[in-house]
Amino acid sequence: MTIAVVVSVALLIAGIGVSLILRANIRTEAVRQLRVQAEAIANQVEITNPRLLRSVRLTAALEGVRLIPIDPATGQLSRALPHPLIPAIFAKVNLLGGYGQSGVYSNVAYAAIPVRTSASATSGAIGLLVITRVLPSARKANEFLLLVIIGSIVAAFVVAEALTYRFTKPLEAIVATTSEMAKGDFTARVPRVEGAIAEFDQLAESINTMAEKLAESSESERQFLLAISHDLRTPLTSIKGYAEGIADGTLESKAAATTIMANSERLNRLVGDLLDLAKIRASTFSLSLSDVGALSVAGQMLTVFGPRAAASGIELSMEPGVGASDLYITADPDRLAQVISNLLDNALRYASSKVTLGLGQEGDRAFFEVTDDGPGIAPQARGVLFEAPYQRGDSGDRSGGSGLGLVISAQLIRSMGGQISYSSPPPGQSSGTAMRISFSSQRRT
Numbered sequence: 001m002t003i004a005v006v007v008s009v010a011l012l013i014a015g016i017g018v019s020l021i022l023r024a025n026i027r028t029e030a031v032r033q034l035r036v037q038a039e040a041i042a043n044q045v046e047i048t049n050p051r052l053l054r055s056v057r058l059t060a061a062l063e064g065v066r067l068i069p070i071d072p073a074t075g076q077l078s079r080a081l082p083h084p085l086i087p088a089i090f091a092k093v094n095l096l097g098g099y100g101q102s103g104v105y106s107n108v109a110y111a112a113i114p115v116r117t118s119a120s121a122t123s124g125a126i127g128l129l130v131i132t133r134v135l136p137s138a139r140k141a142n143e144f145l146l147l148v149i150i151g152s153i154v155a156a157f158v159v160a161e162a163l164t165y166r167f168t169k170p171l172e173a174i175v176a177t178t179s180e181m182a183k184g185d186f187t188a189r190v191p192r193v194e195g196a197i198a199e200f201d202q203l204a205e206s207i208n209t210m211a212e213k214l215a216e217s218s219e220s221e222r223q224f225l226l227a228i229s230h231d232l233r234t235p236l237t238s239i240k241g242y243a244e245g246i247a248d249g250t251l252e253s254k255a256a257a258t259t260i261m262a263n264s265e266r267l268n269r270l271v272g273d274l275l276d277l278a279k280i281r282a283s284t285f286s287l288s289l290s291d292v293g294a295l296s297v298a299g300q301m302l303t304v305f306g307p308r309a310a311a312s313g314i315e316l317s318m319e320p321g322v323g324a325s326d327l328y329i330t331a332d333p334d335r336l337a338q339v340i341s342n343l344l345d346n347a348l349r350y351a352s353s354k355v356t357l358g359l360g361q362e363g364d365r366a367f368f369e370v371t372d373d374g375p376g377i378a379p380q381a382r383g384v385l386f387e388a389p390y391q392r393g394d395s396g397d398r399s400g401g402s403g404l405g406l407v408i409s410a411q412l413i414r415s416m417g418g419q420i421s422y423s424s425p426p427p428g429q430s431s432g433t434a435m436r437i438s439f440s441s442q443r444r445t
Contacts, residue, residue: 008153015149019142027109030135031102034111038100038131041065042113063108064132070095070114072126082132085110095128109133169193170200174207186215220387231270235263273404280411287332287416291442294327294359294366295320297336301357305344314351316344321360329366329439331416339412342405343370343435350374350433365419366441373432377424386410386420406435413437 054065064082071078075092084106094101095114102111112130170193180188189211190204242259245251279285302318309316329336340357347355351372358369377385386406413420418439426434 008156011149011152011156015145019145022141022145026135027104030109030133031104031111034109034131034133035100035102037062038102038111038113038129041131042115042129062131063134064130066130067115067127068130069127072096077128082110082130084108085130085132090128098126104135107135109135166197167200170197170204174200174204177207177211181211181214186211186218220384228270228274232267235266235270238263239267270404273408276408277404277411280408280415285415287335289330289332289416291328292331292333292336294329294368295324297333297340298324298357298359298368300337301340301344304341305348309348309355312348313353314348315354316348317354317356319356319358321358323361324359327359327361327366328442329418330442331418331439335412335416339409339437340368340370342409343368343437346370346405347372347374347433347435352431361441362438364441365438367436367438369434369436371426371429371432371434373429376431376433377422382424385422409437 066079066082068077068079068081070076075095077087077090077095081087085108086105089103089105090101090112093099098114100111100113102109104110110130110132112128114126115129116126170190173190173193177188177190189208192201192204239260242251242256246253246256276285298318298320302316306316344355344357347370351374354373356369356371358367358371360367387410410420416439418437420435420437422433422435424433425431
């Protein structure tokens with residue numbers, strides 16, 4: 001509606017302007033023609049002949065043609081002017097000085113030229129040749145212009161209504177949907193508006209896609225909180241139970257304290273994982289990149305996890321590829337060790353009998369690969385394995401991990417410019433999982 005009003009006002013202003021310009025052009029052209037005609041008549045030899053003047057009036061389609069004597073002393077006109085002209089519109093200076101005058105008076109164009117009459121040439125008598133013409137009416141032109149303006153205004157309202165539908169309706173739907181999303185309703189979708197501009201359809205589709213992603217993110221966040229709440233509650237319940245047992249004397253203090261310490265350590269790891277994840281997502285953690293020897297890192301990891309693997313009855317081995325001793329990558333040594341520790345921790349937790357740490361090079365990329373022979377990754381977890389906490393509840397979890405290790409590892413690897421992937425089961429195995437991280441490689445000799 002606003003568009004239509006603006007267009008209508010613009011058309012009215014334009015119409016008034018055109019009407020004024022048309023009227024001014026008619027007046028100017030009429031006066032110009034009269035001046036030319038007055039000069040032509042003034043050059044006639046028999047200008048004092050009334051019959052000649054009547055003939056000129058009829059031929060030139062003039063309203064009036066008169067030769068009026070001028071008193072040379074006073075500059076007064078001795079006869080009446082053609083209607084509706086009055087003497088006051090003529091300056092005496094022009095009359096006595098022989099200067100012509102033209103203009104428009106009361107919708108009548110006129111031209112006047114002082115001339116010296118032939119009959120009184122010796123006496124110096126002069127007369128004023130005056131010709132007039134009623135200005136043509138601009139009524140019909142104005143009526144036509146008015147009809148054009150009215151038609152244009154009607155068309156403007158019709159077009160504005162169509163544009164309002166094509167612009168406003170989709171925008172109203174988008175605003176309504178985004179308002180619902182702002183309230184937390186990520187199930188809201190922008191409905192399709194028939195006849196809407198293609199760009200609005202694309203915008204609606206983008207918003208709907210964003211809503212789907214937000215819904216998925218919200219669900220992941222909910223599942224994440226549920227998982228973390230469970231992981232927090234389990235050790236806290238155990239700590240509380242054993243503490244109560246110590247307090248009422250039903251449990252032996254040393255054994256209960258050992259259990260409390262183990263669960264406290266589990267809580268400490270969980271809080272550490274949460275802090276790491278928060279720092280990574282807030283981009284507040286720091287990296288110190290340097291050239292790292294792949295074989296050296298792998299050897300250190302085997303040393304750290306060897307005792308745990310032996311205690312669990314798991315065979316832990318390393319399989320370096322050809323040339324692994326000369327293989328270097330650019331990474332943060334501490335963060336890289338943290339990632340490989342997470343992968344080995346998961347593998348030892350779920351493995352049946354064997355875990356292998358492999359390293360080597362494929363093309364221009366160096367890789368570490370941790371392989372186990374456990375139950376593998378559940379199909380429903382594979383799409384979000386690196387985005388949400390994962391715990392396989394049906395696998396005899398040996399250490400009660402938080403499930404955050406893969407999420408943290410994936411984000412750390414990406415931050416260092418690497419890639420992380422998995423295969424479950426690995427090629428050549430009927431079960432298990434192979435976790436691989438890779439970086440652009442360097443080789444030293």
